[in-house]
Structures are given as C-alpha cells and as structure tokens.
Amino acid sequence: MSANPQTLFVQHFWKDSNRTLDYYLKEMNGYEAARKVLGSMAPDQVVEEVKKANIRGRGGAGFPMGMKWSFIPKNSEKPKYLVCNADESEPGTCKDRQIIRYTPHLLIEGLLIGSFAIGCKHAYVYIRGEYVREAQLLEEAIEEARAKGYLGKDIFGSGFDLEITVHRGAGAYICGEETGLLNSLEGKRGEPRVKPPFPAVSGAFSCPTAVNNVESIANVPHIIRLGGEVFAKLGRIDKSGGTRLISLSGHVNRPGVYEVAAGSMTLRQIIDDLGGGVWKGKKLKAVIPGGSSSPVLTADEIDAVYDVEPLMKIGTMMGSAAIMVIDEDTDLVKLLLRITKFYAHESCGQCTPCREGCHWMESLLHKVIHGEAKPADIDLLVDVAGNIGGKTLCALGDAAAMPVQSFVKKFRSEFDAYVKGQSRHA
Amino acid sequence: MKERLLSEKFYEAMRQKEPRYPDRKALILPSLHQAQAEFGWLPKEILAEIAEYIGVHEAQIREVASFYTMYNLKPVGKMHLKLCTNVACCLRGANELMEFAEKKLGVKCGETTPDGAFTLSEEECLGACTTAPVMMANDDYIENLDINSMNDFIEKVKHER
Numbered sequence: 001m002s003a004n005p006q007t008l009f010v011q012h013f014w015k016d017s018n019r020t021l022d023y024y025l026k027e028m029n030g031y032e033a034a035r036k037v038l039g040s041m042a043p044d045q046v047v048e049e050v051k052k053a054n055i056r057g058r059g060g061a062g063f064p065m066g067m068k069w070s071f072i073p074k075n076s077e078k079p080k081y082l083v084c085n086a087d088e089s090e091p092g093t094c095k096d097r098q099i100i101r102y103t104p105h106l107l108i109e110g111l112l113i114g115s116f117a118i119g120c121k122h123a124y125v126y127i128r129g130e131y132v133r134e135a136q137l138l139e140e141a142i143e144e145a146r147a148k149g150y151l152g153k154d155i156f157g158s159g160f161d162l163e164i165t166v167h168r169g170a171g172a173y174i175c176g177e178e179t180g181l182l183n184s185l186e187g188k189r190g191e192p193r194v195k196p197p198f199p200a201v202s203g204a205f206s207c208p209t210a211v212n213n214v215e216s217i218a219n220v221p222h223i224i225r226l227g228g229e230v231f232a233k234l235g236r237i238d239k240s241g242g243t244r245l246i247s248l249s250g251h252v253n254r255p256g257v258y259e260v261a262a263g264s265m266t267l268r269q270i271i272d273d274l275g276g277g278v279w280k281g282k283k284l285k286a287v288i289p290g291g292s293s294s295p296v297l298t299a300d301e302i303d304a305v306y307d308v309e310p311l312m313k314i315g316t317m318m319g320s321a322a323i324m325v326i327d328e329d330t331d332l333v334k335l336l337l338r339i340t341k342f343y344a345h346e347s348c349g350q351c352t353p354c355r356e357g358c359h360w361m362e363s364l365l366h367k368v369i370h371g372e373a374k375p376a377d378i379d380l381l382v383d384v385a386g387n388i389g390g391k392t393l394c395a396l397g398d399a400a401a402m403p404v405q406s407f408v409k410k411f412r413s414e415f416d417a418y419v420k421g422q423s424r425h426a
Numbered sequence: 427m428k429e430r431l432l433s434e435k436f437y438e439a440m441r442q443k444e445p446r447y448p449d450r451k452a453l454i455l456p457s458l459h460q461a462q463a464e465f466g467w468l469p470k471e472i473l474a475e476i477a478e479y480i481g482v483h484e485a486q487i488r489e490v491a492s493f494y495t496m497y498n499l500k501p502v503g504k505m506h507l508k509l510c511t512n513v514a515c516c517l518r519g520a521n522e523l524m525e526f527a528e529k530k531l532g533v534k535c536g537e538t539t540p541d542g543a544f545t546l547s548e549e550e551c552l553g554a555c556t557t558a559p560v561m562m563a564n565d566d567y568i569e570n571l572d573i574n575s576m577n578d579f580i581e582k583v584k585h586e587r
C-alpha cells in the first residue's frame with residue numbers, strides 16, 4: 001500500500017494527452033472551482049479559504065500563501081498584478097515543469113481564482129527561458145481556455161476580466177528571486193530590488209503585486225474544490241497543508257518527481273521507498289534536502305520528517321523540495337566547488353559581499369583541490385561564507401554561504417585530507 | 427531611412443505583444459528572443475534596431491542583453507549543444523559527457539566547430555534534474571543522456587546536414 005493515497009497532481013502526470021482542456025474538464029472537474037468563486041464568493045472569502053488551507057509557498061521560502069495575498073491593498077487606485085514564478089531555477093528542482101507540461105489548466109484556473117482574489121486583471125507567468133517548449137504548451141493551454149471564455153472579458157458572466165501573458169526569461173538564476181524577476185519582467189537586468197517596499201506595495205510596474213510559485217498557484221483550484229480545511233488536513237503536520245511535489249535526483253535508483261502529503265514521510269522513506277534507495281547498492285554519504293542552497297545533511301540525519309519545520313529544527317531547509325542524493329564514492333570537495341561556482345556565476349554583482357565573496361570561496365576551493373591550500377585556508381573559507389550570509393540584498397548570498405558552511409562543518413575531514421595531500425580523490 | 431534588418435514577422439509579433447504590457451520597455455526581452463530566433467545571434471545592428479523600435483538608448487539594450495546567458499552576443503553554430511554540468515547532472519556523469527563531446531566535436535567547451543555546425547557550451551541547471559544528465563540541443567531538451575545517446579545524436583545531426 002502506498003503511504004500516500006491522497007495525491008492531487010501526479011496521477012495526471014506523464015501522459016501528454018492529459019494536458020488538454022478536454023481532459024481537464026472531464027477528469028478533473030476543470031474550471032468548476034473558478035466558476036464557483038466568480039459566481040458566488042467575495043474576494044475576501046477566497047483569501048480566507050486559502051488561509052484556512054494552511055498552504056505554504058512552494059517556491060522556496062515557505063511563506064503562508066493566504067497571508068501574502070492579504071497584504072495586497074484593497075483600496076489602491078493602481079492596477080494590481082499576480083505574477084507566477086515559473087523560473088524553476090534552484091538546482092535540483094523540476095516540479096513546476098511537470099505542472100506546466102501535464103496540468104497547465106490547473107495553473108491557469110489557479111491564476112484565474114488568485115487574480116479574482118487580489119483584484120488583478122492581467123496576470124503574468126514568468127517562465128525560465130530554457131523552457132521553450134513548456135512556454136509554448138502553456139500558451140496553447142491559455143488559448144484553449146480563452147476560446148471557451150475562461151479567460152478574457154466577463155468570465156462566467158461575472159463581469160470579471162482576466163488576461164494572462166507568458167513572459168520568457170533568458171537564463172539567469174537570480175530571476176527566480178521575486179524582485180529580480182519583477183525587474184526582468186519590466187525589461188531590465190534581473191537585479192533584485194531593495195526591500196522595502198515589498199512587492200505587495202510596489203511590485204510589477206510599481207503596482208501592488210503578489211508573486212507566487214507555479215505549484216502554489218496550481219493548488220488553488222484544489223483548495224476551493226476540497227475546501228480550505230480539508231486541504232489543510234491533507235498535510236500531516238502543523239502549519240503545512242496539502243501535498244508537496246518533490247524532485248528527487250542524484251544517486252538514487254528511481255529519480256523522479258513525486259508527491260507526498262505534507263509531512264507524511266521522513267527523508268529516509270522518500271529516498272528508500274519512493275526512490276528505491278541509493279543506486280548500485282552503494283551506501284549513502286550525504287543528502288542535499290531542499291535545492292543546492294540548502295545545508296547538506298549526513299547519512300545519519302535523514303530520519304527527520306520531510307517538511308518545513310522539522311528540517312528547520314535540524315538546521316537545514318526544505319526550500320523548493322529538491323532532494324539530491326549523494327553516494328559514498330562522491331568527492332564532496334569537488335561537489336562543493338561545483339555548487340560554489342554556480343553561485344559565483346549567478347551572483348548579479350550588486351552587493352560586494354556576494355560578488356567578491358563567491359569568487360573568493362571558489363578560488364579557495366580550487367586551491368584546496370589542487371593541493372595548494374594551507375589548513376588556515378579552510379577556516380578562511382568558512383569565514384568568508386560567514387561574511388556573505390545575511391549581508392546582501394537578496395538571499396542569493398545566503399544560498400552561496402550555506403553549502404560552504406555545512407559541507408565544511410559536517411565533512412571537514414575530506415577538506416583536511418586534500419590539504420594534507422591524502423585525499424583518495426586527488 | 428535606414429534599411430530594416432528585422433523582418434515584418436518580427437514587427438508583427440511585437441505589435442501583438444505591445445498591448446500586453448503597461449510599459450514598452452517590457453518588450454525588451456521578448457524582442458531579443460524574437461530577433462535571436464530570426465538571426466541565431468544578436469549582432470550590434472540588431473540591438474540598435476531594437477533600441478530604436480522600443481525607444482531607448484542602444485546602451486540600455488546592450489546592458490540588458492548582456493545580463494542574460496541565453497542571448498548570444500557572438501555567432502553560434504547551427505546546432506548549439508548546451509550541456510548541464512550542475513549538481514544533479516554532475517552526480518550522474520555530466521563531466522564525462524562533456525569530455526566525450528569535446529573529443530567527438532574536436533572543440534573545447536565554449537567553442538564552435540570550424541564548419542559552424544556545432545557550438546558546445548556548459549549550462550547551469552536546466553530544471554530537468556530528475557532526468558539527468560540533460561542537455562539542450564537548440565530549443566529541445568535531451569534527457570537521460572549517456573555517451574551512446576550523445577554520440578548517436580551528434581551523428582544524426584551531422585547526417586542531416
């Protein structure tokens with residue numbers, strides 16, 4: 001028996017024909033939630049329902065979604081925008097891609113309901129530039145919905161109008177950060193903004209804006225259909241409703257995108273029961289639990305329940321729910337160098353600690369690997385990381401610092417071995 | 427009047443997009459994408475024409491274009507292979523694949539073959555980590571790569587020419 005009889009997404013994945021409007025209407029009660037909302041609910045009631053659902057944002061920070069929507073001012077003269085974050089740029093993550101490929105209408109209906117809730121008449125989906133085909137699929141689905149009158153003017157005779165525009169990024173991790181994303185949407189370099197003002201006050205085109213992840217928005221029709229309370233109870237843990245899509249990659253027998261009721265499984269169960277365990281019969285060495293920026297865990301730490309708060313308690317984070325499994329033969333120093341190189345490459349360069357620090361960490365790691373480092377260089381590495389985290393405009397700085405700090409702390413001997421010229425990987 | 431380099435199709439596509447944004451500058455990324463789809467890369471003259479169309483200084487277009495890795499400010503080969511070497515792909519053999527591709531094509535990562543047929547680049551995470559290793563071949567993803575499938579793909583492209 002599956003530990004998770006209740007899934008909302010994955011049963012519709014992996015079959016191309018499931019992405020059609022026809023399938024959505026027949027098999028998923030398509031657009032009935034939006035019809036109900038536009039026909040019989042007030043915007044505030046929708047926000048209340050989402051609050052009751054206890055849904056945390058699926059983009060990385062885990063911020064309560066209903067609360068985010070309630071920050072959008074009601075009496076603003078300006079237009080308001082709902083912007084969907086489909087940048088999917090945190091290494092390890094590829095769940096939003098499946099939503100767009102197989103259940104695009106869930107996202108569109110979620111955008112419709114969300115736009116009604118916050119008073120938005122034009123929603124944007126910011127999709128990473130590499131997802132060329134996914135952007136096309138989404139555009140096609142939007143056209144299908146428009147042809148049926150689910151988008152456009154006077155939807156369901158309610159007087160509510162909505163347009164959705166798909167806006168393609170062009171290759172920059174930082175555009176996943178919501179204010180970098182907004183600048184990119186406006187035709188600028190994707191450099192994060194100084195906050196405050198927060199997007200809820202001044203976001204896209206200087207108007208009140210809610211930025212939500214694809215999976216967050218695609219859950220909204222489920223919330224309305226099931227009711228907030230039932231949705232909340234799908235989660236087996238406090239303050240975390242619904243299910244979570246998990247991207248499981250690396251050294252597992254069955255990598256893939258899985259769905260589990262929030263907080264219903266430990267990390268070990270996910271790796272062993274869903275992923276079929278570590279590949280090639282090897283032993284587990286480490287796990288990156290929430291995208292490449294999350295602090296690494298050792299093989300002994302994976303009995304934690306896989307959700308936001310239990311992971312926070314053990315000093316790491318769930319992030320975008322991207323689990324990367326690492327086997328016993330992996331050179332963690334080289335892996336950390338690869339991670340650090342990524343952040344150095346993607347730092348937008350606005351904040352000195354991040355711009356300079358990321359490259360400094362990268363070159364220190366090079367020294368270690370080439371046998372040119374002294375023991376003090378390892379301490380320097382950790383020190384540099386400590387001077388980036390928390391000292392930058394956006395969280396990219398922390399994202400770069402956390403892997404360095406955690407890898408060195410938990411696997412120090414591998415670094416020391418390199419310094420002593422004794423690494424078995426050298 | 428200067429002769430236009432961008433096609434009527436480009437201008438028509440932009441006219442369609444224009445009403446979708448409250449500020450014309452939001453057309454910068456879409457216009458760069460559209461122009462690159464026509465030319466394969468973005469020469470200076472094209473950036474200038476986009477600047478004129480949008481109504482901003484050329485430097486502003488260059489400033490934006492140079493921020494994003496997908497905009498080619500130099501010519502690329504007809505088949506641009508972008509191999510992801512980020513963590514999940516790396517864990518499943520991306521580095522060996524890169525070595526293989528370099529040998530097979532006779533170029534280093536970042537270079538174009540002398541006949542202009544292939545460009546080989548390294549990419550950051552492509553957002554397809556559960557089917558790693560992954561590469562993009564122009565606009566398409568090729569997933570669950572191994573040396574055999576990479577070899578077959580390159581051979582196929584060579585023969586199609």
Ligand SMILES: Cc1cc2nc3c(=O)[nH]c(=O)nc-3n(C[C@H](O)[C@H](O)[C@H](O)COP(=O)(O)O)c2cc1C
Nearest residue numbers: 057058059085087088089176177178212213216395
């Ligand atoms: C460097 C960086 C990269 C990010 N990348 C993404 C991303 O690719 N997708 C995403 O949804 N959120 C990403 N985020 C989080 C967003 O800033 C934002 O919190 C999120 O889109 C809000 O949506 P949610 O509340 O539905 O999670 C990133 C944050 C940072 C600091």
Ligand code: FES
Nearest residue numbers: 510515551552555
């Ligand atoms: S790490 Fe290669 S696609 Fe994500």
